[in-house]
Amino acid sequence: MRIHRLAVPLLATGILAALSAPTSATTATAARTDRWTGTWASAVQRPMGATWQGKNWSLDGFANSSLRQVVRISAGGSQLRVRLSNRYGTGPLRLTGATVAKAGPGASTVPGTTRNLTFRHLASVAVPAGQDAVSDATPLRTTALERLTITLYFATPTGPATFHESAAATTYRASGEHRTDPSAGAFRDESHSSYYLTGVDVAGTSTRSAVVAFGDSITDGVSSTRNADNRYPDQLAERVAASGRRLSVVNAGLSGNRLLADSECCGVSALHRFRHDVLSQPGVRTVIVSQGLNDLGFNPDVTAAQLIAGHRQLITAAHRYGVRIVGGTITPMKGSMLDSARGELVRQQVNQWIRTSGEYDAVVDFAAVLADPADPTALRSSYDAGDALHPNDAGLAALAAAIDISSL
Template identity: 45%
Template sequence: MNRPELPRRARSTVAVLALVVSAVLAAPTAASARTAPAAAPTAVTAPTAPTTSVVTWGASADRLDAAVPARTHRIVVHTSAGGSGLRIRLSNAFGEQPVTFGRAYAGVRASGAALVPGTNRALTFRGAASVTVPPGGSVYSDPLRGSVRPAADLAVSVYVQDAAGTATGHRMGLQTSYIAPAGDHAAEESGTAYTQRTTFRYYLDAVVVDAPRGTGAVVALGDSITDGAISTADANRRWPDFLAERLRNDRRTTLKGVANEGISGNKVLSDGAGVSALKRLDRDVLSQRGLRTVILLEGVNDIKATPAPTAAQVIDGYREIIRRSHAAGACVVGATVMPYQGWEEWNESGEAVRQAVNAFVRESHAFDAVVDFDAAVKDPAAPAKFLPAYDSGDHLHPNDAGMKAMSDAVDIGGLRCDR
């Protein structure tokens, strides 16, 4: 995606992100309410126009490496929906011990770990600079006054004051983030202290804004293909990124938020690389603010596993995701499983299961809509294979052009249903 040059961005920083702390506490999700005490919001001046809370960025929580105290993480995120009242969600979903976050800041990223001067602002949690999140819990920050533009690069800086055991976060970022290995550097706009680079996204799993009333979000539930594997790093070329661009430019739709909830290696039915899609559905998908539509692209890792489930078992998993999503008021778009002949785990038996699963997606009418990713990327001369122009070279993951072709295959009008 095109990005504005730094001088232009610097000239507009006050309009882009005037992050003045509000006294209102963001209402907790059902998941976070179970792990944190309730608190009444403080009254503030009524907004000039009604708004809706919408996720503008998301990344699935998973187990990372050992939690390390007394260091600062600067996580770079790319927004989808624009709005006001920015909030972040910090997760300790996989921690065995509490994590204390000493301070958190948000600002506009200039380049590398450096921020645009004058944009870094302190976040609070129920009015306090610090918050402790229990094992399995998550917490939203208070909202910040001011506006955030769509397609903006933000840097969320979090000082981990006290932590032990396992860190929670997202493993395959495809986006460079930064670590200051010693001390609290969250308030600094310079990137000097951030001497370590990582593609892990520690603790941050959602960013939310208040968008015009009626604005909704799409959540992409998937595996490494959704996570962006093999796409160009630091370039926002995953298929959900291309979809966010299409939604942003389409005035006919009110769907503007996109959260990428892909985990590399993830399966529908069983744990492995991340817990199964069935187990993480509530936390990673149904808890997202402003959720209107789920796009489900999972199954290839189940199908190519040994032993592999039957097509009926995969389909039963799909049906459960549909049922639970519908119960939460969300539409579900089913995506066909893409070809993978040439990948070392491909065999005729798995191909038969893939075809049966895809027939269900296309023909069962169990989904509210269908996106035929298989048709979009397959080689017509060899339908079990990727079209060479879209193949990253490993015969399982699309390249950047393939990612765009996937996004282009999504019918934007079909993302909404009567629920």
């Protein structure tokens, strides 16, 4: 939810068509009917410089570097595949090789679990600018809530890197080729962002479906404890796993993201990325939407009617693909950098529509969960990460607990 350097209003003709059009690689219908289910995901954005969280590696990219990233999957299987993106690259992304292994402490891996990833049966792949790549099926038996390590090696310069700025997890870098190295010793550099990695899918178990959490920095988990997997979708995944339901939960949150407008630093709008980040997720069944807070904070002229129209476009697109859609109310912002009297009025109007219109298939009242009982326009102090806007780990746990699993 940072100040945007560029914002382009979007409520334009043709957005709904873009939301509903199939991707070039796969349609949402195919994503729901093939044998793969998304078990971890990340939305990506264009390269940019340092943020309030510090420097990242996206503008410089990588050369003769091994990049090690740790993810916690929400559901297991007997096979997996990894999805990578060069969506914002300036030229072909030449990946020399990649591995997946079960994660040990920090940048280490569990000896004996490393598997080489291939792409059309080759160790290396060149991903054209603007496109994605999916690895071949790799045999590795996994279980729900298990941590995996993906290591990418780039022998030649990559150019600027497609990435996810607020990963809430540490990415490690080593000089040279260390794809199969189980130790952490060579991985001396650390970053708060993730790079190129957009998804992990599983197969080889009973049919299951994916739930996509779609939102801004609150969904992204920017205020959660790093490397603790305490984002609200993580904690929802724990509830789902404990319940025994055949569902995975993936996180398509993007810090600073708006419902209606693109931004150079915070990604394309929710309307523009809904098709790729939600409808094309393998096995998608349900999406939980939490969007609008940044529109209120950074567009002083936005109206309730415009935000409601945006939400309706998401609902229409989801239903066109047979995806169930759950609406989350917009959370409190009093005393934060987004706060304004007019914005608060619009927030209340939009929340009233989400709660009472019946247009979403189900509703989760995130605003009520986080609100101070003495002042519903403010964040409860015990849930405040320190900026009167973002919930801490306890607040994120409360959001996860508020979701009726049977509604998914």
